Amino acid sequence: MTEKLVIIGNGMAPGRMLEHLLEAAPDRYGITIFNAEPRVNYDRIMLSPVLSGEKSFEEIVIHGDGWYVANNIMLYKGHKIVAIDREAKTVTSDHGVTEPYDKLMIATGSVPFIIPVPGNDLPGVLTYRDLDDVNAMLLAAQSRQTAVVIGGGLLGLEAAAGLKERGMEVTVLHVMPTLMERQLDPAAGYLLQRAVEARGIKVVTRANTKQIVGNGKVEGVELDDGTIIPATLVVMAVGIRPNVTLAKEAGLTVNRGIVTDDRMRTLDPDIFALGECAEVGGHVYGLVAPLYQMARVAAAALAETGEDLFAHADTPTKLKVTGIDLYSVGDFADGDDREEIVLRDAAAGVYKRVVLKDDRIIGTVLFGETTDGAWFTDLQKKQTDVSQMRDTLIFGQAFQGGASADPLAAVAALADDAEICGCNGVCKSKIVSTITSRGLTTLDDVRAHTKASASCGTCTGLVEKLMQLSLGDSYNPAAVQPMCSCTELGHDEVRRLIKAKGLKTIPAVMQELEWKTSCGCAKCRPALNYYLVADWPDEYADDYQSRFINERVHANIQKDGTYSVVPRMWGGVTSSKELRAIANVVDKFAIPTVKVTGGQRIDMLGIKKEDLPAVWADLGQAGFVSGHAYAKGLRTVKTCVGSDWCRFGTRDSTGLGIRIEKFMWGSWTPAKVKMAVSGCPRNCAEATCKDVGVICVDSGFEIHFAGAAGLDIKGTEVLGLVKTEDEALEAIVALTQMYREQARYLERIYKWAKRIGYDEVRRQVLDDVERRKAYYDRFVYSQQFAQVDPWSQRVSGKDKHEFQPMAALSLQQAAE
Amino acid sequence: MNWHEIGSIEDIPARGARCVTTPQGRIGVFRTADNEIYAMEDHCPHRGGPLSQGIVHGASVTCPLHNWVFSLETGMALGADEGSVKTMPVQVVDGRILLGFERPLMAAE
Ligand code: SRM
Ligand SMILES: Cc1cc2nc3c(=O)[nH]c(=O)nc-3n(C[C@H](O)[C@H](O)[C@H](O)COP(=O)(O)OP(=O)(O)OC[C@H]3O[C@@H](n4cnc5c(N)ncnc54)[C@H](O)[C@@H]3O)c2cc1C
Ligand code: SF4
Ligand code: FES
Numbered sequence: 001m002t003e004k005l006v007i008i009g010n011g012m013a014p015g016r017m018l019e020h021l022l023e024a025a026p027d028r029y030g031i032t033i034f035n036a037e038p039r040v041n042y043d044r045i046m047l048s049p050v051l052s053g054e055k056s057f058e059e060i061v062i063h064g065d066g067w068y069v070a071n072n073i074m075l076y077k078g079h080k081i082v083a084i085d086r087e088a089k090t091v092t093s094d095h096g097v098t099e100p101y102d103k104l105m106i107a108t109g110s111v112p113f114i115i116p117v118p119g120n121d122l123p124g125v126l127t128y129r130d131l132d133d134v135n136a137m138l139l140a141a142q143s144r145q146t147a148v149v150i151g152g153g154l155l156g157l158e159a160a161a162g163l164k165e166r167g168m169e170v171t172v173l174h175v176m177p178t179l180m181e182r183q184l185d186p187a188a189g190y191l192l193q194r195a196v197e198a199r200g201i202k203v204v205t206r207a208n209t210k211q212i213v214g215n216g217k218v219e220g221v222e223l224d225d226g227t228i229i230p231a232t233l234v235v236m237a238v239g240i241r242p243n244v245t246l247a248k249e250a251g252l253t254v255n256r257g258i259v260t261d262d263r264m265r266t267l268d269p270d271i272f273a274l275g276e277c278a279e280v281g282g283h284v285y286g287l288v289a290p291l292y293q294m295a296r297v298a299a300a301a302l303a304e305t306g307e308d309l310f311a312h313a314d315t316p317t318k319l320k321v322t323g324i325d326l327y328s329v330g331d332f333a334d335g336d337d338r339e340e341i342v343l344r345d346a347a348a349g350v351y352k353r354v355v356l357k358d359d360r361i362i363g364t365v366l367f368g369e370t371t372d373g374a375w376f377t378d379l380q381k382k383q384t385d386v387s388q389m390r391d392t393l394i395f396g397q398a399f400q401g402g403a404s405a406d407p408l409a410a411v412a413a414l415a416d417d418a419e420i421c422g423c424n425g426v427c428k429s430k431i432v433s434t435i436t437s438r439g440l441t442t443l444d445d446v447r448a449h450t451k452a453s454a455s456c457g458t459c460t461g462l463v464e465k466l467m468q469l470s471l472g473d474s475y476n477p478a479a480v481q482p483m484c485s486c487t488e489l490g491h492d493e494v495r496r497l498i499k500a501k502g503l504k505t506i507p508a509v510m511q512e513l514e515w516k517t518s519c520g521c522a523k524c525r526p527a528l529n530y531y532l533v534a535d536w537p538d539e540y541a542d543d544y545q546s547r548f549i550n551e552r553v554h555a556n557i558q559k560d561g562t563y564s565v566v567p568r569m570w571g572g573v574t575s576s577k578e579l580r581a582i583a584n585v586v587d588k589f590a591i592p593t594v595k596v597t598g599g600q601r602i603d604m605l606g607i608k609k610e611d612l613p614a615v616w617a618d619l620g621q622a623g624f625v626s627g628h629a630y631a632k633g634l635r636t637v638k639t640c641v642g643s644d645w646c647r648f649g650t651r652d653s654t655g656l657g658i659r660i661e662k663f664m665w666g667s668w669t670p671a672k673v674k675m676a677v678s679g680c681p682r683n684c685a686e687a688t689c690k691d692v693g694v695i696c697v698d699s700g701f702e703i704h705f706a707g708a709a710g711l712d713i714k715g716t717e718v719l720g721l722v723k724t725e726d727e728a729l730e731a732i733v734a735l736t737q738m739y740r741e742q743a744r745y746l747e748r749i750y751k752w753a754k755r756i757g758y759d760e761v762r763r764q765v766l767d768d769v770e771r772r773k774a775y776y777d778r779f780v781y782s783q784q785f786a787q788v789d790p791w792s793q794r795v796s797g798k799d800k801h802e803f804q805p806m807a808a809l810s811l812q813q814a815a816e
Numbered sequence: 817m818n819w820h821e822i823g824s825i826e827d828i829p830a831r832g833a834r835c836v837t838t839p840q841g842r843i844g845v846f847r848t849a850d851n852e853i854y855a856m857e858d859h860c861p862h863r864g865g866p867l868s869q870g871i872v873h874g875a876s877v878t879c880p881l882h883n884w885v886f887s888l889e890t891g892m893a894l895g896a897d898e899g900s901v902k903t904m905p906v907q908v909v910d911g912r913i914l915l916g917f918e919r920p921l922m923a924a925e
Contacts, residue, residue, distance in 0.1 A: 058862075058882045066861025066899015448896040519831060519849045522871040522878035522885070545831040549869040549880040557880055561866045806834035806845060807822035809921060 002030045005302065006091055006099055008081045008246065009107035010035035012044055013275030013291040015062050017105070020299030022071055028303060029103070031073045034093055037130055038078030040064055044130070045288060045423065048320050051134050051162030053711055084250040086268055103270050103302060106247055106258060110240035110276040110286070115150065119212030125234045128159050140233040141166035148172075148221045148231040150209055152179040154319060156237035157192075160201050161321040163233070167713055171229055172196070173207040173221065183317040183328040187344075188351050188367040195324045195349070204229075242277045242284050257284040262309040264298040274298050280310050289315045289422045316377055316422055318370075325366075327373035330380055331355065332363030343394045345369075352394055359387040372396035374462060375410070378418045411465040420466065421452035421459045431463060435470045442485065443467065484523035486515050491744035495531055504536050506543055520546075527745035530632065533668050534740050537782035544799065550630035553802050554790045555612055563612060564605040566629035567619050568665065571639040571658035571677075572600030581622030589615055599636035599674065601627060613803055616791035625665075625789040632746070633668045634675075637661035638686065642679030642696070651696035653679035656725055660732060666787035667779070670743040670752070673736065688716045691749040692732055697721075701728040705735055705761065706753040714750055717758045720766045734765040734775035741778075817905060818921065819914040825853060826911070833877065835868040839921055843904060844868030845913065846888050848875055854888035855906045855915055861899035 007014050010033050018031070046060040068075045079093035084104065092098045112127035114120050126136050137159070140147070144167040149160045152174030164170045172179075178189025179196070193203050208224040212234055220230040242257040252266045253259040257279030264272045264280065275291050276284065285291060293310060300306035316329040332355045334340075343352040350368035354361055354376060361380040366373055375397040379386060392399040398410040414420075416429035434440065434450045446463060447454040453463040467475045482488050489497070494513065503509045506528050510520060520528070525546035532540040550556050555563035569578070582602055586594055592606040607615055616626075628635060639657030643649035657677040676687040677694040687693025689709035693716055695702040700723040704716035719735065722728050738761065743752040753761050765772050794803075828834050828847040835858050836843045844858035844867045852875065858868045865881030875888045885894045891903040905916030 064862050064884075064897060064899050066893060066897075066901075069861060070898065070900050454896075517874060519873050521873045522883065525871060525873065545829055545872065548871065552869075557866075557869065559863065559881065561864070561869075801827065801829070801834060805837050805842075806827050807836045809820055809822070809836060809838040809915075 002027065003102040004100060005029035005031045005103045005105065006101035007031065007033045007105040007107060008084075008091065009033075009109055009275070009277075010037070010041050010075065011107055011109045011275055012041070012062075012288055013109075013295050014105060014107040015041040016292050017107075017274060017295035017299050017302075018063075018071075018073070020296055021302055024299060024305045025303035031071075032076070032099055032101075033068075033073060034076045034079045034081050034091065034097075034099075036078070036080035037132075039131065040068070040075070040077070042131070045320070047128075047131065047134050048158035048162055050131075051137060051159065052165040052322075053162075054322070057131060081246060084246060084271075086250055086271070089270070101270070103272070105298070105302075106252075106266075106271065106273045106277060107275045108243040108246060108277045111243045112236065113239040113241050114236055115209060115238055117209055117211045119214060119218075120236070122212055122214045122218045122234075123216070124214070124218030124232060125212060125236065128155050128235055128237045129240075137163060137233065137235065138166065141168050143232055144168060145232040146171070146230055147233040147235065148229055149235045149237060150221070151237035151239070152176070152203065152205070153182065153237065153239070154180065154317065156235070157196060158320055159235050159237055160196070161199065163235075164199055164201050168233070169202075170200075171202040171204060171231070173209060173223070173229075174203065174205045175208060177205050179203065179205070180317075180319075180326075184326065184367070185332055185353060185365050187342075187353070188326065188328070188365045191349060191351055191367045192319075192324065192326060196321075199323075240276065240286060242279070244277055247273065247277070255279050255282075262297070262311070263301040264294055264310065265301065272298055272301070281312050283312055285315075287315045287317070289425060292423075292425050313381065314377075316373060318422075325368055325370045327366040327370040328364065329373070329377050330361070330363035332365055338362070341390070341394045354394055356386065359385050359390075361386060371410070371461065374418055374420060374459075375414060378415060408465055408468060411462060412469055420462050421450075421454075424451040424454065426450050426452040428466065431466050432470050435467060440467075441471065441475065444485075483527060484521055486510075486517040486520050486524050487513060489513060491527065494528070495535075495742075495744075498531055498535055504532065504539055505541075506532065506546060530668060530670060530745050534670075534782075537785045551632070552799075553609065553612065554626055554628075554630060554794065555607070556630045558605065560606075562606045562608055564603050564629070565607055565612070565615055565619075566597065566599075566601055566603045566627040567624035568627040568661070569601035570661050571637055571654050573639075573654060573658065574602075578622060578624070581619065581624070585615055585618045588618065591615075597629070599629070600638045601636065603629070610803055613794050617795045620789075620792050620795055624791075626791045628665065631668070632671050633666070634661070634664045634673050636674055637664075638674075638676040638690075640677070640679050640684035642677075646679055648682060649679035649696070650698050651679060651701070653677040653685065653694070653696050656694065656696070656701075656728065657685070659725070660729060663729060664733065664736065664779075664783075666789075667736070667740070667783060668786065669736065669740055671746050671748045673739075673749065675732070689713070690716065692735060694728060694732070699723075701725070703728060703731055703735075706750040706758065708748065708750040712750070717753070719762060730772065730776050731765055733779050734772040735761065737775040737779040738764055741775075817916045817918065819907065819916050820921070822913050822915055824911050825851065825908060825913060828853075831872045833868040833870070833872055835866070836915065838917075840917065840919070842866070842868075843915065844877075845906070845915070846872055846877060848872060848888070852888075853906050853908050853913055855904040856886075856888070856891050857902045857904070859901070860884060860886075861893070861901060862897070867901065 041063040043060040049055040081091045082094050083092045090098050090100045112129050146169040147163045149156045149172045152172050160170045160172045178186045179192050210222045210224050213220050213222050218234050220228045222228045244254045244258050247258040248254045258273035260266050260273050260278050260280050266273050274294050297308045297310045300308040314330045319326050339356045341354045353365045355363040360383050364376040389400050414428050418428045420428050431450050431452050440446050453460045529543050529546040544552050555565050589611050591604045595603045597603045637657040637660050639654045642653030643651050673691045675692045676685040676690045678685040678687045679696050689707040693704040700721050702721050703719040705719050707716035708714040822836050831849050833844050833846040842858040846854045858866050860879040862884050865879040869880045870877045876885050878885050884897045891901040893899045907914040
C-alpha cells in the first residue's frame, strides 16, 4: 500500500522537494498538501517584479493547478493546519478537515516581524510576504500618494522601488546608519543609498519609529525625535521569524526554528521540517538556495534513495532592483586577523572588496560591477589559497593567468561545478551540457530546461555568456529580437519585407521569409494578420483564425468564459432612447452586471456566447454599433462638455470628439488607440495622458500625442497648434496612419513614438505637408474597407459557427 | 468505446475549433491546417479557459485566457508550463466526425 505524505505549507521549499521526490519515487506516496495561502505554488522571490509591474502573477506560478492534477496530489488551498496529533498521526485544518499521515512535512515558512509600536494595526499598515500583500500595496499605490517603508534591507528596498515605480512618493526608514548593513559594508551601503535616492526615493537612516499615527487609518509615521512623515501606506519589512507555533504545540524541539538533523528529520522520526521554518546545524535561512538544498536532502530521505546530508554554505545576496547591481557573500567584518583588498572607481560608482583570512577568501562585497561574484564565491567555497594572485585578485578572473580582460574568457575559465544560478543551484556544466545535448539556442529555452536565470534573473548575463561560449557565432544576443520562435526576423524587418516583396497572405509571408514552423504560433499570427490588413487594406482577406478570440467574436472574453459587450457611445454622449434600449437588453438577457467604463460608455458583462448575436440585434435596432472595446483599433474618444455648456469652454470639444470618433472608428491599429478632446486647458477629458489628445484653446487646437495612463504613466508630448477643426482632424488622422504603417504589433503610440523620436513624428505629420496629406489619404482609403459594423454583420449570419456549439449530445440521444 | 457523430469536418474552420456540449462536460474539437481532427476537454487546467476558443497552430492550441499552449495530440502543456488536458478519441469517417466516449452517455439508473 502507498504511504501517505502530508505537507503543511506550499511554499518554495516543499514545491522543489516534490519535484525531486516525484522524480526519485513517483508512486511511493499518496500526497496531500495544506496551504494557508489560497493559491498554487509560486515563486515568492518574484513578488517584487510583480509589484513593480515587470511581471504578472501568472508568470511567476511554478506549479499550476494542472500540475497537481497530473501528479495526483491533493492540494487544499486556503486551509490552515491548526493542530498536529502525533499520537493519532493526523493533522486538522481550520475548515475541519482531518487527514491521517504516515510521514508529515512541516514547511510553514516565516512570518514577517511587526514592530511593537502603537498604531501598528491601523488599516494601511502592511507587511511584505505574499501575493495578498502585493495586491494590497498595488491598491494603495493607485492613490499615488505617499508611502513609508520601514526597513532598509533587501525586502524593504525592493518594496520601495516597486512602489516608486507605481507612482508613489516613497520614504525608507532604516534604524541603522547604512542600508542593508547585514549584507553590505558601510562603503557599499553608501553607494546603495545614493543609487536608491537617485530614483527619487527618500532614505532616512538612524530612524527609530516611535509610533504609527492616524485616525481610523494610517496617516503617518512618527519618529523618536518627533518628526512625523505623512503616509497613506506603511510597509513593515524589518525581518522575519520562522513560523514554528504549530511545531511547538505538537511538542517538537524548537529553538529559533524547528530543530532537525541533517536529513531534515525532527525528533519525531515521521515528521520532517523544511524551508525557512527549519533549523539545521544551528542555522535558520531566509534565501532560497539553502532551502533548495534542504529540499533535495528531504526528498532523498523520503524516497530512501540517497545518503544526502545538509551542509551549511554561505549564500550570496543580490538585490532585485533593476539598475542596482550588488553582490555580497560571507563574512566581511573587519578584524585583526583579516586582510582586505579594495577597488574603487568613483566615476563609475564601482566598489569591490574582498576579505581574506589566512590567504583564503571569507567574504566579498561588490557594488556597481558584479560579474566576478560567482568566481570569488567559488574561490571561497573551495578555500583556494590566493596568495599567488593577490595583486590582481580584485580585478577579477579575467586578469588571472595572463588572460586578457575578456569577460567571455573569464566565464570560460570558471570551473565546471561553479554555481551560476544561486536561486536554483545550477552549475556551469549543467547549463553547458543542456545547451549542447538539447540544441538550445535561446535564453528562454535555457531557462525552461535548466531553470538557470528563471528565478530572480540576476545571473542572466552569465547564462548568456555561457550560451555564447557553447554556441559560438550562432548566438548573438545583441541581434534583433525575433518576432517569436518561428522566425529569426524582427518585427521591423518583417514589415519591411512584406512591403518590399509584396507579400499578401500569411502563407506567403511564412514561405518567403522561411518561417520555421508550419503555421506559426499565437504570437506571430495575429501580428502578421495585422501587418497585412494595414498594408493591403483592399486586397488582403482578414484571417479570422489568426485573431484572438475577442477580435473573432467582437466581444471581450471574461474569466468564466462569458463575454462583455460595449456599444459605441460617441464622445461619451448618450440619450434617454439609448439608455432605455440598454435597459431593455439587460432585462431581456438577464445580464448580471452593467458598468460605466473608464472610457465614458456602458459595459454589459456576463453575457453567454450563444446570446451575443441576439444582444447585438437588439442593440442594433436602437442604432448602436460595436464599441471595439476588444480591438487593437480605435477604442474611445473621451470628451468634456465644452463650449456648449461649460462656462470656461473655448470650443465645441464634444462635437470635435464625436467627429473624430465617427471618422476613425473601425480602423485596426498595432495596439489599442484612445483619444480625448478637452474644451480648455483645465482638461476635464484627461487628454494629456491619451494616445492622442486635443486641448482646445482660444487660438486653436493644441494636439498632443504619446501619452500613457495604464501600465505606464506618461504625460503627452505636444505635436503642435493648429487653427481649425479640419486641420486638427487631418493631423490626427495622419499621425494615426503613420503609426499604423510603422509600429510593431502590440506597441502603443507612446512606445513607438519614443523609439523613433518625437521630432520625427512632428516632422512627418506637421512640417511635411505632402507626407501628411499622403498619410491622410491612405487612412481614408483603408476606412472604406474597415468601417463596417461587425455586430450587424454577425446579426446577419456571418461566422455563425462561432456562436453555437457544433453539436449538443444529450442523455436521451445517447440512450437510443 | 461508444462513438457519437457530431458533424462534418467542414463545420470547423481549418486552424480552428468548435465545441460540443455533452452530459460529461464540454469538449473542444479542433481542426489543423492539414485537416487532422483532435478532441479534448474544453477546459484549461490553468484557470478553466475554453480551449476551443484559442488560436490553433500546428498541432497545438493556445488558451485564450493566459496563453498556455497545449499539444492537441497528447493534451500536455508545452513549453515551461505544466499541466494536461484530457484528450478524447476521434474518428473521421467519410468526412463525418465521431467522438469516442469510454462511458456510455446514459444517466445512471
Ligand atoms: C472595461 C474597462 C474597465 C472599466 O470597467 O472601466 C477596461 C477593461 C479591460 N481593460 Fe482596460 N478597461 C477600460 C479602460 C481602460 C483605461 C482608461 C481609459 O481608456 O481612459 C486604461 C488606461 C489608459 C490606457 O489604455 O493606457 C486601460 C488600460 C488597460 C491596459 C494597459 C494598457 C497599457 O498599454 O498600458 C490593459 C492591458 C492591455 O491592453 O494589454 C487593459 C486591458 C483591459 C481588458 C481588455 C483586460 C483583458 O484583456 O481582458 C479588460 C477587458 C474587460 C472587459 O471585458 O470589458 N486596459 N483600460 C474600461 C473600458 C473602456 C472602454 O469603454 O472601452
Ligand atoms: C518579496 C520577497 C522577495 C524575496 N527575494 C528573495 C531573493 O531574491 N532571493 C532569495 O533567495 N530569497 C528571496 N526571498 C525569500 C524566499 O522567498 C523565501 O526564503 C522562501 O520563499 C521560503 O520558502 P518556504 O517554502 O520555506 O516558505 P514560504 O514560501 O513562505 O511558504 C510557506 C507557506 O506555508 C503556508 N503556511 C504557513 N502556516 C501554515 C499552516 N499552519 N497550515 C497551512 N499552511 C501554512 C503559508 O501560507 C505559505 O504559503 C524573498 C521573499 C520575499 C517575501
Ligand atoms: S478591468 Fe482593467 S484594471 Fe480592472 S482587472 Fe481588468 S485589466 Fe485590470
Ligand atoms: S485558463 Fe488557460 S492559460 Fe489560464
